[in-house]
Amino acid sequence: MSGDESYVLVTGGAGYIGSHTVVELLAAGYSVVVLDNLVNASMESMTRVEEISGKKVPAHQVDLLDKDAIRKIFQTYKVSVVMHFAGLKAVGESVELPLLYYHNNVGGTVNLLQVMQEFDVKNIVFSSSATVYGTPQYLPVDEAHPTGGCTNAYGKTKFFIEEIVRDLCNSDKTWNAVLLRYFNPVGAHKSGKIGENPQGAPNNLMPYVAQVAVGRREHLTVYGSDYDTKDGTGVRDYIHIVDLAQGHVAATKKLQTGCGCVVYNLGTGVGYSVLDMVKAFEKAIGKTIPYKLAGRRPGDIATVYANPEKAEKELGWKCTRNLDEMCEDLWRWQSNNPYGYSKGES
């Protein structure tokens, strides 16, 4: 790095959303430094990001529970903005091991915020989730919808962190924070070089579908076919990962206006059912995906999709990639990298 260069520090930058966001930040001219504890990610993604961008990205294996290691990064790099993705994210695991989630996600974030405060770096984009809305009281869900109704520890860590960041911004008006509530990110970078790389059986629909398509799984199980939706399966707001990543670039620009604490949905505003998604993927790959219908999973809800108007109005950002593109890009990644960043089934 050069002496005067200022960096966007991306925590969890080697992960799915992190790596795609790094690509878009680099494309927008930002210098980026990545932290990742590699618990659920691979440094191979960083190599691929450098291939895509033609730029070097310094990346450090750092756990946010290690406050001194965070400090060292801030001593080494002049950081202007932190983009905070790092965190455990498996809903089911969070129900079984809630302390692990509170310790890692909330504890790690408080450490990060304290170090930012120490170094007078007071601009953050936080990776939140539509899960903070719990069961929607109305649709589409806008940012004024009540939060905190989620029932799993993963979702609660997102909600708690939102509250902590909000309190921090209220206590010190020189802080700026953009809280981004993601709907359902899917797809991959157009190059097919980076994408979602779940460890073990995927928890989310589309990575599972893609693994069935590539022959790693026999069939898809569809949980719940008696919801009050057009075909009985759950309806979600799927958003192309590159659209989502570009939302983060828009958020970074927003920070520079001295926005205080603001919150935006990142979604398309359109809901697709599980079977819609399966059909679209079948169309993209030209073959059928075998699936079985099963009972509902506890905690799952029928329908949720975003009202994305606030982000369009205030960030000048909206989604431009449609369902076909999500499926085609996912397939390119999955078929080029049947085992993700590893060489074979681990």
Place this chain on the structure above:
Amino acid sequence: MSGDESYVLVTGGAGYIGSHTVVELLAAGYSVVVLDNLVNASMESMTRVEEISGKKVPAHQVDLLDKDAIRKIFQTYKVSVVMHFAGLKAVGESVELPLLYYHNNVGGTVNLLQVMQEFDVKNIVFSSSATVYGTPQYLPVDEAHPTGGCTNAYGKTKFFIEEIVRDLCNSDKTWNAVLLRYFNPVGAHKSGKIGENPQGAPNNLMPYVAQVAVGRREHLTVYGSDYDTKDGTGVRDYIHIVDLAQGHVAATKKLQTGCGCVVYNLGTGVGYSVLDMVKAFEKAIGKTIPYKLAGRRPGDIATVYANPEKAEKELGWKCTRNLDEMCEDLWRWQSNNPYGYSKGES
């Protein structure tokens, strides 16, 4: 300690509520070990507790942010139950320094719970607060009232910890937790040897009144005299500290029934106004307390008092000490110890 003896570990045991609870636990036959970081307490209270009880209480200066120090205590003592009082508690400070509160209160609690898990000690009584109810939607407030509406970081740390403990109990049915939501503890032990010992200007009404009475403060300021209450001043549910402490003994017995996660209000069910309290204290001490009326403080609410029926029914516990006793006992403590545990104004 003897080899087979099992202990109630009391975090924050040197503080106001902690020290009174230790006295009642000892009286009920429990062995007690105390942890306190002494940030807001004095070991002198432990000496006084030993005088009152005629028993030895091992006490260690340990901060819950130091996980290894907690482990050492669990290695040294056979702990059967943890009673967790430790935490920062100044509402105003929490608004100014929210990260400090989240780091200490939530981070410290998660450390404690993780160490308890490691040592297979899965019984906890947690010191929560009626502040988790936020502005009451109905009165009296019962345990089914929605929580999470509080607006300051102190109150949110109580709410977050309740949620964390609840998730933990849901994840592992061998955990038992009693969450106690305190209303407004006042008064002191009958001996006059232990009591509330605020550092700096008291944040709460009655310690302030007592300091005026003893000549340390010129007059009381009453914040808000135009509330919709009988005399315009705020109404709260004041509970004698010894009643509150005895509620903890009842909670300890409840844990032994394998109760899972349960929650109880600790209050009297009766609301008194600020001016009621001032008059009662004047009666107890036989002189007037000068006061001035001032505007409302942001965040304060008009009226809150408990529905204490659930605790009476399920814990077999209820308050037996009235307002006069609260004032007389407070005055005995304050007049015998005008500067609390220190020799003079610090």
